[in-house]
Amino acid sequence: VLLENVKNATGYRYNATDDQGCRLEALKIVENPKGGYLGVYHSNVNGVFQVRLANSTDILNWNFIKTIETKASQATIAKAPNDAYIIMLEKEEEIGGSHLKLQYYPNLTTLTNVNGAPTFTIDIPRNQSNIHEGTPNIYNITIKDNVVSACIGYHFDNGTFDNVAVGWLKVPLNNPEKYTWQATPQKDYNEKLRKYWNVKGDIGDRDYGQILGRTITLQEANLLPREEENVNKTAYWASWRVFLYDHSTRNFTMLNIKTHKGSTSFGNPTFTFLKSPNGRNCIAVTYFIFSEGAAPNEPGELIFYKEIEWEGRGIWVWASSFNPDPNVGSIQIYEAFKNFSELNLNFVLFLVKESEGWLYYNSSIGPVHPNYRWDPLKVAIEEAHRFGLELHAWFCIFRDIRRAKEKPNLAMTDVNGVVSSEWVCPMNEEERKYVKSLICEVASKYDVDGIHLDYIRFPGRTYCYCNTCRENWIYKHPEIPWPPSPTEPEWTRMRQKIITSFIEETRMMLKGINPRIKLSAAVVAVPEDAINNKMQNYPEWAEKGIIDFITPMTYTNVSCQFGGWLNNILQAVKGKTLVYPGIGLYKLLNTSDPQDLLREQINKTRNLNVTVNCLTLKADGYTLFRYKYLNPFIETLKQLNVGQTFPPHIDCYPPEIGEPLQTPSVVNPHQEVTITVNVTDYPTRVRNVTLWYRTDDGQLWTTAMKQVCQNTFQATIPGHEYCTTVSYKVEAYDILGNKAIGDSHYHVVPEFQSTTALIPITILTTLIIIYQ
Numbered sequence: 001v002l003l004e005n006v007k008n009a010t011g012y013r014y015n016a017t018d019d020q021g022c023r024l025e026a027l028k029i030v031e032n033p034k035g036g037y038l039g040v041y042h043s044n045v046n047g048v049f050q051v052r053l054a055n056s057t058d059i060l061n062w063n064f065i066k067t068i069e070t071k072a073s074q075a076t077i078a079k080a081p082n083d084a085y086i087i088m089l090e091k092e093e094e095i096g097g098s099h100l101k102l103q104y105y106p107n108l109t110t111l112t113n114v115n116g117a118p119t120f121t122i123d124i125p126r127n128q129s130n131i132h133e134g135t136p137n138i139y140n141i142t143i144k145d146n147v148v149s150a151c152i153g154y155h156f157d158n159g160t161f162d163n164v165a166v167g168w169l170k171v172p173l174n175n176p177e178k179y180t181w182q183a184t185p186q187k188d189y190n191e192k193l194r195k196y197w198n199v200k201g202d203i204g205d206r207d208y209g210q211i212l213g214r215t216i217t218l219q220e221a222n223l224l225p226r227e228e229e230n231v232n233k234t235a236y237w238a239s240w241r242v243f244l245y246d247h248s249t250r251n252f253t254m255l256n257i258k259t260h261k262g263s264t265s266f267g268n269p270t271f272t273f274l275k276s277p278n279g280r281n282c283i284a285v286t287y288f289i290f291s292e293g294a295a296p297n298e299p300g301e302l303i304f305y306k307e308i309e310w311e312g313r314g315i316w317v318w319a320s321s322f323n324p325d326p327n328v329g330s331i332q333i334y335e336a337f338k339n340f341s342e343l344n345l346n347f348v349l350f351l352v353k354e355s356e357g358w359l360y361y362n363s364s365i366g367p368v369h370p371n372y373r374w375d376p377l378k379v380a381i382e383e384a385h386r387f388g389l390e391l392h393a394w395f396c397i398f399r400d401i402r403r404a405k406e407k408p409n410l411a412m413t414d415v416n417g418v419v420s421s422e423w424v425c426p427m428n429e430e431e432r433k434y435v436k437s438l439i440c441e442v443a444s445k446y447d448v449d450g451i452h453l454d455y456i457r458f459p460g461r462t463y464c465y466c467n468t469c470r471e472n473w474i475y476k477h478p479e480i481p482w483p484p485s486p487t488e489p490e491w492t493r494m495r496q497k498i499i500t501s502f503i504e505e506t507r508m509m510l511k512g513i514n515p516r517i518k519l520s521a522a523v524v525a526v527p528e529d530a531i532n533n534k535m536q537n538y539p540e541w542a543e544k545g546i547i548d549f550i551t552p553m554t555y556t557n558v559s560c561q562f563g564g565w566l567n568n569i570l571q572a573v574k575g576k577t578l579v580y581p582g583i584g585l586y587k588l589l590n591t592s593d594p595q596d597l598l599r600e601q602i603n604k605t606r607n608l609n610v611t612v613n614c615l616t617l618k619a620d621g622y623t624l625f626r627y628k629y630l631n632p633f634i635e636t637l638k639q640l641n642v643g644q645t646f647p648p649h650i651d652c653y654p655p656e657i658g659e660p661l662q663t664p665s666v667v668n669p670h671q672e673v674t675i676t677v678n679v680t681d682y683p684t685r686v687r688n689v690t691l692w693y694r695t696d697d698g699q700l701w702t703t704a705m706k707q708v709c710q711n712t713f714q715a716t717i718p719g720h721e722y723c724t725t726v727s728y729k730v731e732a733y734d735i736l737g738n739k740a741i742g743d744s745h746y747h748v749v750p751e752f753q754s755t756t757a758l759i760p761i762t763i764l765t766t767l768i769i770i771y772q
Contacts, residue, residue: 001388001644002211002283002306003218003244003271006259008643010276010307013060014259014289015300018043020064022052024301026205026268027286028076029059031275033108037284040087041301042073051075051089055112058277059284059305066114068103074205074268078138080148085111086141088152090134091123098132100124100154102169104176120176127183128156128165135205135268139166146173153217155204156185161226162202163190164219192252193221193243200225201239207270211283212308213516213652215247218255218269238293240267248516249385249447257287259302265293266302281653281682282307310683311606312549312580312621312647314347315340316394319360319369319376321627326374333376334383336627341387343634344641349452349520349551349623350380353395353438355422357402361393361446365437367402381447390647392450392520393442397435397502399455400424412464415486419466423459426498428468432505439506443513450518450548450649451510456502457524457536458495461486495535500546507546518548518649522582525554525565527572542576545687548649548736550577551623555584557591559600563608570610570617575685576735578620578649581605585629595636602640614709615685620648648683654740655681655732670719673726677742680711681734691715693728705730 006012016024022043029039037056042049051069054062068075068087075089084106091101103118110116126133132155139151148171155162167183193199201222208217222240229236243252257266268288276282284305291299317336322329340348352360358369361377377393384391401422404411410431412423424431439451458464465483473482477490484491503521510517523538524530531537541547550573554565566581573579583601588594605619624630658678667673679686689705705713717726730742 002308003285004255004257005306006257006302006304008306009304010282011058011060012302012304014298014302016060016062016303017301018052018054018062018064022050022064024054024062024286024303025288026074026270027062027301027303028207028270029056029272029274029284029286029303030077030079031272032112037274038077038112040068040075040077040089042075049073049092051087053111060303065112066116069101072101074135076137076207076270078141080141081143083107084148086138086148086150087118088136088138090136097126097130098134099126100133100136100152100167102150102171104148104171122169122171122176122179124167124169124181126156127181128185129158131159132157132162133165137206137208139208147171148173153186153206153208154183155202161200162204164203164206188250189245192250193219197221197243197252197254199223201228201236202226205268209271209273210652211271211273212646212650217245217247218271219243219245219252220267220269234292236292237290238265240265240290240293242266242269242287259289259295259298261295261298263289263293263295263298265290276305276307278307280307308683309643309645310620310648310651311645312347312578312623312649313343313345313641313645314349314392314551314580314621314623314647315345315630316349316351316582316623316626317380318351318354318626318628319372319380320351320354322376324371329372329374329376330379333379337380337383337387337389339630339634340389343637344644345389345624346645346647347390347392347449348380348384349392349394350377350384351394351396352377352442353400353435355396355399355401355455357400359438361442363438363441365441366434377442377446385447388644390449390650392452392518393439393446393448394452394454395435395439396454397456398424398426398431398458400431403431403434409467411466412459413466413469415462415465415483417465420459420463423463425464425466425468426458426495426502427464427472428466432502436502436506436509440509440513443510443517448517450520451506452551453503453506453519453521456521457499457530457534459534461492461533461535464495492532492535496531496537496540499535500537500540500544503541503546504544519546520549520551520649521547523550523552525552525569527568538577539572539574542573542735545576545733545735545737547577549580549620549647552579552581553584553625554581555587555625557584557587557594557597559597559604562601563604566604566608566619567610570619571612574612575615575617576687578684578735580621580623580647581619582623582625584625585633586625589629589632594632598633598636599640614707616710620683621645649736651684651734651736652738654738655679655686655734657730657732657740657742660730660742668719669722672719673717674714675705675717675728675730676708676712676714677705677730678711679713679730679732679740681732681738684734684736686711686713687733687735687737689713689730689732691717691728691730693717693726695720695727696725 024041027041032038051072053065056062071092072089087103102122105111137153142149150169152167165185171179199221203221206219224239242255266287270286272284282305287302322332362375381391410424412420588597605622660677663674694700705715732740
């Protein structure tokens with residue numbers, strides 16, 4: 001939607017030109033560190049193509065700065081790790097061909113100065129084509145040992161059509177003439193477009209980057225062969241399309257770009273994740289609309305941007321809701337997920353291990369449901385991703401009726417010695433290994449976005465008193481006779497720890513398989529009940545940062561009770577994890593006005609503010625229980641969910657650290673120094689901020705910075721002797737583990753040798769502020 005739907009954009013402009021009336025063709029936008037935006041583009045000026053540089057304050061309107069290169073086009077720009085700027089472009093040759101050219105600007109000032117010239121340029125000889133090489137994009141730039149390494153994508157003309165290649169450029173900054181260039185065609189990439197999408201013509205310009213944790217390339221390609229231009233020029237130019245290549249799945253999808261009047265032919269795609277003019281996260285996108293496929297008033301350069309709205313909107317779905325017949329069931333999954341997308345939901349919790357113990361995917365470890373051997377999980381993932389939904393595999397963990405009955409040695413036993421026919425013991429290592437092996441199997445074999453844990457708890461405080469629990473208790477607490485009372489504090493803590501350790505082990509396992517996979521859990525609605533009776537200490541999970549989000553089972557048809565539960569949950573987790581409270585649709589159906597109750601409960605997730613210490617918190621979204629009961633609420637959900645949102649748990653951007661304030665600014669010997677800093681994070685929250693500091697004798701200390709108000713953190717450095725150098729840095733993590741460290745700067749007060757000079761020394765202890 002961010003890349004396709006111009007009609008829902010926050011801002012847009014068709015047939016865009018700069019302030020001199022020159023077309024902004026193939027515009028690539030980047031943020032200007034000094035505010036606003038910079039863009040490189042090409043224009044035909046008096047019959048000659050020029051690459052130009054412009055700036056903007058609103059993404060849509062651009063002011064020309066200078067001409068970068070004449071007889072050139074198809075430029076792109078990127079900032080290097082040393083704050084230099086690299087521009088790549090397609091340079092025309094006198095004999096009619098083209099090649100790649102690089103320009104290196106040492107800093108922003110040189111780049112934006114009207115008279116600023118590049119430190120060096122490199123004309124890269126063609127090595128894949130005797131005719132044309134061009135439309136460069138920059139995949140990445142690194143610098144090591146004063147050598148710039150850039151990975152460059154480009155097209156080359158093989159005489160029949162254009163294909164895409166990738167090259168690696170290495171440039172010694174102290175001797176650019178000694179650069180090296182190696183390139184190779186992207187054979188698999190090209191062949192996938194031609195084989196699976198019937199692309200018969202040129203595969204040309206592209207852009208690469210990340211959107212919300214997904215690495216993608218936007219690629220232009222022509223469906224018709226090049227010779228078609230001589231037969232039917234209009235049809236040829238109307239056949240340019242843009243495809244999205246997902247680097248995680250290595251598959252293409254053709255974008256269905258929706259303009260206001262229905263243009264159909266697009267090329268020169270670019271996209272950039274940046275801050276909107278309103279300071280919000282957004283995606284800025286540009287396409288060139290070919291006149292042959294353009295609607296009235298739409299040909300030329302299209303610029304649009306979409307501010308990202310954040311709200312988790314999930315739904316629990318049982319695999320058994322769909323027909324066992326694969327031909328019918330697959331269609332039903334398609335229709336259901338299409339419906340979820342139209343309701344602007346954004347993630348699905350899809351049951352793959354039910355409490356009966358059956359599995360709904362092709363497992364080589366556990367029992368697959370005999371009626372569902374066609375792999376519902378595989379179909380669900382495909383359809384979820386087709387419709388822009390996340391798919392989280394939902395596991396019932398310690399409620400497994402089949403295993404409890406078949407293997408009584410694994411089953412829980414209550415305080416009276418009654419063996420459960422439904423629950424298996426969380427302390428039993430065989431059971432823990434079994435469930436983790438299933439989770440590992442799914443996370444390794446399937447492109448899931450998350451793992452969702454249900455029944456990750458004890459059924460009550462009177463469990464478990466099986467032999468495994470007895471052995472563990474006697475080993476760890478020989479001083480307290482077996483069996484301990486259900487309310488014995490040490491027994492409660494031991495059982496809480498065994499549940500928490502399962503979460504920790506699962507998280508570590510998933511990080512090793514795919515760090516992108518999120519971990520979540522369905523939890524009991526009342527924190528005290530969860531902690532003391534179910535041994536489900538989810539406030540501790542939140543504090544430790546081992547769970548990405550929770551879905552409390554706040555199922556009730558009394559909205560004030562829903563609000564009270566939500567208030568208590570937010571108080572308990574203190575903003576340390578994301579909260580998507582569950583709305584029990586089946587509960588609402590048993591009332592006189594279920595639609596109003598749904599409105600009330602969703603509005604509470606959006607509007608109920610809770611103050612915890614100095615933080616103002618609210619829910620981060622909601623989750624609907626469950627698909628079976630959805631139909632009566634469809635029209636209400638359409639009214640409530642206007643516009644697409646994204647679940648906050650996909651946030652992959654670090655916190656922002658402001659300029660620290662040092663008090664006092666002039667430091668006396670043995671005087672404490674207070675460091676105050678603003679740290680913000682959106683759409684999630686800051687987990688912790690740490691102050692690292694060291695003295696010039698090499699000793700290093702850390703201290704947690706205290707949150708003194710919503711976004712302000714503070715810590716104190718103890719006093720030191722005069723002429724001591726104290727270095728420090730501020731490190732911040734958000735609740736999803738994204739990390740930030742501040743920018744580098746320092747101040748040094750020199751040592752004084754004379755007695756007279758000791759007077760200022762008694763006033764000032766040297767501080768160096770270094771952010772690394």
